[in-house]
Amino acid sequence: MNSMIQKQIKEQIKDDRVVLYMKGNKSFPQCGFSARVVDILNKHNVDYQTHNVLTSADIRSGIKEYSSWPTIPQLYVDGTFIGGCDIICDMEQSGDLEKLLNQTTAG
Amino acid sequence: MMTQEAIIEKIKQAIPDAEVTLRDLTGTSDHWEALVISKQFHGKSKLEQHRVVFDALKEEMSGPIHALTLKTLTP
DSSP states (O other): OHHHHHHHHHHHHHHEEEEESBBBBSSBOOOOHHHHHHHHHHHSSOOOEEEEGGOOHHHHHHHHHTTTHHHHHEETTEEEEEEHHHHHHHHHHTTTTHHHHHOOHHH | OOOOHHHHHHHHHSSTTTTEEEEEHHHHHHSEEEEEEEGGTTTTTTTHHHHHHHHHHHHHHHOOOEEEEEEEOOO
């Protein structure tokens, strides 16, 4: 991944607290897994930014390399990779996602 | 596209004690659901457990496997 893409990704996950790399967007998710994570996030009272990997092949491969995780969607909170659809579904059931999203970052 | 046996074989190469159950989600051999049970997952977060399986299938995930839904457990 070239450094420009890496820099762009780093900025994207820094610019917003909750960032979702997905196929499609909030209103029109274009894959079942992305749609499931959007549904889950919409239940929580949290703002989140999405990036449609279908509009940029560089971001689509770059984000997988950045997190060394081969699938989309990918959720980031406070700049940290949290997981894909399976992990987010597990965290939603266990209540860990609620705790994470409502955690106020220090400072 | 990939056969069930080939995927299981690849996972077991990386996780020798793994008990692997696969389900073809679409009947097209490229969207799979996998349950993987291994002692190797002890002490690992769910994210790390899944990453162990994805790393075992690194090449396949950028080719013949389009989607892989994972459940990981310790015995």
